[in-house]
Amino acid sequence: xxxxxxxxxxxxxxxxxxxxxxxxxxxxxxxxxxxxxxxxxxxxxxxxxxxxxxxxxxxxxxxxxxxxxxxxxxxxxxxxxxxxxxxxxxxxxxxxxxxxxxxxxxxxxxxxxxxxxxxxxxxxxxxxxxxxxxxxxxxxxxxxxxxxxxxxxxxxxxxxxxxxxxxxxxxxxxxxxxxxxxxxxxxxxxxxxxxxxxxxxxxxxxxxxxxxxxxxxxxxxxxxxxxxxxxxxxxxxxxxxxxxxxxxxxxxxxxxxxxxxxxxxxxxxxxxxxxxxxxxxxxxxxxxxxxxxxxxxxxxxxxxxxxxxxxxxxxxxxxxxxxxxxxxxxxxxxxxxxxxxxxxxxxxxxxxxxxxxxxxx
Ligand SMILES: *Cc1c(COP(=O)(O)O)cnc(C)c1O
Numbered sequence: 001x002x003x004x005x006x007x008x009x010x011x012x013x014x015x016x017x018x019x020x021x022x023x024x025x026x027x028x029x030x031x032x033x034x035x036x037x038x039x040x041x042x043x044x045x046x047x048x049x050x051x052x053x054x055x056x057x058x059x060x061x062x063x064x065x066x067x068x069x070x071x072x073x074x075x076x077x078x079x080x081x082x083x084x085x086x087x088x089x090x091x092x093x094x095x096x097x098x099x100x101x102x103x104x105x106x107x108x109x110x111x112x113x114x115x116x117x118x119x120x121x122x123x124x125x126x127x128x129x130x131x132x133x134x135x136x137x138x139x140x141x142x143x144x145x146x147x148x149x150x151x152x153x154x155x156x157x158x159x160x161x162x163x164x165x166x167x168x169x170x171x172x173x174x175x176x177x178x179x180x181x182x183x184x185x186x187x188x189x190x191x192x193x194x195x196x197x198x199x200x201x202x203x204x205x206x207x208x209x210x211x212x213x214x215x216x217x218x219x220x221x222x223x224x225x226x227x228x229x230x231x232x233x234x235x236x237x238x239x240x241x242x243x244x245x246x247x248x249x250x251x252x253x254x255x256x257x258x259x260x261x262x263x264x265x266x267x268x269x270x271x272x273x274x275x276x277x278x279x280x281x282x283x284x285x286x287x288x289x290x291x292x293x294x295x296x297x298x299x300x301x302x303x304x305x306x307x308x309x310x311x312x313x314x315x316x317x318x319x320x321x322x323x324x325x326x327x328x329x330x331x332x333x334x335x336x337x338x339x340x341x342x343x344x345x346x347x348x349x350x351x352x353x354x355x356x357x358x359x360x361x
Contacts, residue, residue: 007346010324011154011299011337012177012198020251020341038247043240052241055250062253062261065186065209072208072228073236073246078104078176078195080206080226082111085148085172085191087222088215088229090116092145097121097169099138101160102129102153103330104174112148115219121147121164128331129156132294138164146170146190152178154198155328157301157335158294163188170214178298179207180256181340182266190214196245199298199339200252205245256340265340272338272347273297279351283358285309289331303333310334313357322350 008015031038034047041048056071065071074080090096090112098109099121106125112118119141122133140147147166152159154177163185164171170190179194186192191210197203208228215228224230230238256265277295280286280302289301304310310333314326327335338347 006321006323007342007350008323009336009338009342009350011328011335012195013203014198014337014339015341016202016248017252017255017341020248020255023251024248039244041243043237043243048243051243051247051250052237055246055253058250058253058257059207062180062256063184063186063209068212069186070210070212070215070228070232072210072231073241073249074206074208074231075204075242076206076225077203078174078193078206079107081174081193081208082108084208084226084228085146085193086112086115087226088218089170089172089190090145091217091219093143095119095141095144097139097141097144097147097166099133099147099149099164100125101132101156101158102150103155103328104153104176105148105150108148108150108174116145119144121149124158128289129153129158130289130294131291132158132160135162135165140166140169142167142169144169146172148172148174150174150176152176152296152298154299154337155301155330155335156289157296157299157331158290159296159298161293170211177337177339178296180262180265181269181298183262196249198337199341201245201249203245204242205249207249252341268340268344269297269338272342272344273300275347275351276300276336276338279354283354285358285361286354289333298337298339300336300338301327301331301333302336303327303331307332309361312361316357317350317353320353322346322353 028037095117097119100106100109100123121138124131147169151173172191175192176194177198179199193208196205210228215232218227285304286302317325325334327333
């Protein structure tokens with residue numbers, strides 16, 4: 001089975017570690033002698049509660065999540081947080097700061113504007129989101145209820161290389177596409193959240209890490225299911241949680257731990273992205289979308305000067321076993337998403353392919 005696998009550069013859902021898939025496969029009809037699949041278990045059974053608790057504990061250990069933060073396993077995707085964050089947090093002052101550096105932060109900004117007065121801390125749309133502003137360029141409101149940003153811009157291929165300093169204003173961060181790819185000091189944040197389908201698990205799970213005390217001040221019309229406090233009080237089990245995805249997250253976290261934890265992931269990430277940027281910079285044909293100093297370690301966006309040549313590259317790459325390299329329509333060209341589970345060998349081979357294509361065309 002495994003020798004038919006392709007190198008999958010999809011932006012999300014995206015590649016998972018082969019050993020995780022094989023382990024899930026081996027347990028799929030009979031989870032450790034229970035006689036049933038994790039998909040078939042009551043979420044309130046002892047056996048599933050064990051999986052749930054272990055997964056939460058593993059994430060807390062790996063990310064170094066302090067005891068005064070709650071870890072929630074929710075649904076409605078990362079996009080659900082675009083609403084949930086203002087509904088729960090903006091009530092304090094009625095205002096919030098948003099850094100718009102790409103598509104998802106722009107969507108979050110528009111959603112938040114329904115619930116309060118939102119200031120743009122920055123907007124990199126002037127140059128099609130090819131850069132990240134420096135700290136001194138951010139416009140900060142000291143009365144903001146929170147400051148919102150997206151750590152890695154999945155579509156444009158840019159990534160913040162620093163954590164913004166916002167004084168007393170709590171930081172809220174969308175880490176959907178770079179969570180667990182490097183060590184993070186969780187204590188700097190009010191909320192960290194991530195859709196699981198980029199770097200953690202199959203689609204259907206959203207992980208939210210929220211500092212105690214931020215919840216409980218939701219706007220009065222906040223839907224029950226969008227209230228952090230409901231989910232904190234019920235330990236993410238007000239209703240049926242995404243059980244299978246939580247189990248899969250547990251397996252992925254074991255794999256991360258076996259491979260050196262966030263520090264190990266950071267080494268691999270620097271190796272993969274360094275190789276790819278280096279290769280692309282030394283071609284005649286290819287141009288990178290993101291400015292130096294703002295480039296993502298997870299999503300590499302590039303193109304030739306010719307759309308027909310881009311199409312040829314994508315087609316020939318797919319034939320050679322490198323799939324899902326077509327860029328998002330907002331940037332065009334190509335995008336190689338190289339999340340934690342992408343083998344270094346896949347990137348090495350893609351680099352060889354890029355060099356050969358550059359020569360031949
Ligand atoms: C993919 C992605 C989203 C949207 O995730 P959904 O789970 O589909 O809602 C939001 N933010 C970032 C940074 C993403 O990469």
